[in-house]
Amino acid sequence: MILVNMEKPIKMIITDLDQTLLNNEKKITKYTESILQNCRNKGIIIAFATARPLRAVKIFFNSIEPNALIYHSGTVVLVDNKQVFQCGIERGIVKNILEKIINDNPEANLSIESNDEIYVNFNLSKYWNDTDLEYENLNMENLPQNNIEKIIIGLDTVCNIDEIKYDLPKELYLETSEGKIGIIMNKNATKWNGIKILMEHYQIDAGNIIAFGDDYMDLEMIRNCGIGVAMENGIIEVKNAAKYICGKNDEDGVAKWIEDNILKNGLS
Numbered sequence: 001m002i003l004v005n006m007e008k009p010i011k012m013i014i015t016d017l018d019q020t021l022l023n024n025e026k027k028i029t030k031y032t033e034s035i036l037q038n039c040r041n042k043g044i045i046i047a048f049a050t051a052r053p054l055r056a057v058k059i060f061f062n063s064i065e066p067n068a069l070i071y072h073s074g075t076v077v078l079v080d081n082k083q084v085f086q087c088g089i090e091r092g093i094v095k096n097i098l099e100k101i102i103n104d105n106p107e108a109n110l111s112i113e114s115n116d117e118i119y120v121n122f123n124l125s126k127y128w129n130d131t132d133l134e135y136e137n138l139n140m141e142n143l144p145q146n147n148i149e150k151i152i153i154g155l156d157t158v159c160n161i162d163e164i165k166y167d168l169p170k171e172l173y174l175e176t177s178e179g180k181i182g183i184i185m186n187k188n189a190t191k192w193n194g195i196k197i198l199m200e201h202y203q204i205d206a207g208n209i210i211a212f213g214d215d216y217m218d219l220e221m222i223r224n225c226g227i228g229v230a231m232e233n234g235i236i237e238v239k240n241a242a243k244y245i246c247g248k249n250d251e252d253g254v255a256k257w258i259e260d261n262i263l264k265n266g267l268s
Contacts, residue, residue, distance in 0.1 A: 008207040008226055010262065012045040014070075014195060015212040015254055017052060017060075018178070020231055024250045028063040032255035036064045038263060047198060049074075049191040051177055051217060053149075054116050068201075070194030072113060073175070073217050075149040075185060077194045085197045087186040088114075089148045093169055095140055097151060097184065101164060109154030111135075114144040127154065127180055151184040158182075175217055192220035212246070212254045213238055229257060 013036075015021045023029060036046055047068040050057060054071050069078040077085040094112060101108050109122040118124075119138040136142060155161060161182050165174040174184050191213075199206060207226035211218070214234030222228035222241045230242035231249055239245055244261075247253030 008205065010044060010210055011204045011208040012047060013039055013210050013258065014047040014049050014221065016214060016218050017048055017050040019214045019233060019249050020212050021254050022249065028060055029252055032252050033063045035255040035258050039258065045202060049194060049221065051183065053113055068198050070191055072149045073183065073185060073189055074191050074194040075189040077197050079201055084201060087188045089172065089186055091143055091145055091148060094148050094151060095143060099140065101153065101158065105158045108157045111138060111152045113149045115147050122154065153182040155180055155182055177215060177217060190220060191217055192224055195221055
């Protein structure tokens with residue numbers, strides 16, 4: 001148990017992945033790995049909170065396997081690789097949304113995620129590097145029957161993202177990521193809601209948590225956790241919401257902040 005600035009004891013470190021913990025090559029450096037492992041050895045819970053699907057998080061487990069994982073931006077929460085929460089979008093609602101987008105924007109790039117499988121109507125390499133990723137062709141006839149976790153829209157292929165945003169059913173919301181995609185999810189699917197589930201599971205308070213992030217989806221957790229830390233390369237809204245700003249993701253910003261402010265604080 002470690003103290004920072006004589007405030008509440010730090011029991012959990014939760015971090016976004018892309019543009020936060022991962023460097024620009026989408027990797028966790030050996031230095032960052034060693035810092036996180038050092039924290040785990042001191043009894044601090046390590047958790048990832050990411051928009052990535054499970055398959056795109058597991059590739060980092062050889063570097064550091066988190067105690068807890070919030071993926072699909074809060075659609076699913078795992079503790080010790082066991083699911084403790086899941087929410088999604090009903091198939092009929094997904095079908096209606098996709099049909100409306102296609103009707104207004106016939107060339108729209110669309111995909112859905114379900115049970116760690118991806119259904120797409122475009123070339124994946126346009127937005128992601130997972131060019132060898134297995135996928136299903138997206139059409140209205142092969143939509144999964146349940147557990148549809150999110151809808152993804154290529155922002156460059158829709159006429160007006162705000163029209164989609166304000167026409168959604170009340171139980172859904174739309175968020176943008178990295179300025180290139182829009183993500184539609186259940187309103188219960190947020191990183192902050194996932195953190196609240198972890199708080200209840202581990203019986204800890206928000207004041208016991210340090211959160212690191214860089215983008216819109218990180219705003220709530222940056223504001224509400226005891227210590228919110230924004231990346232230097234993050235958007236201005238996240239920087240304004242944070243208590244601290246650490247170095248860039250490509251310079252081990254998260255790990256250096258942890259080492260300087262926790263591990264070297266003399267309070268460990």
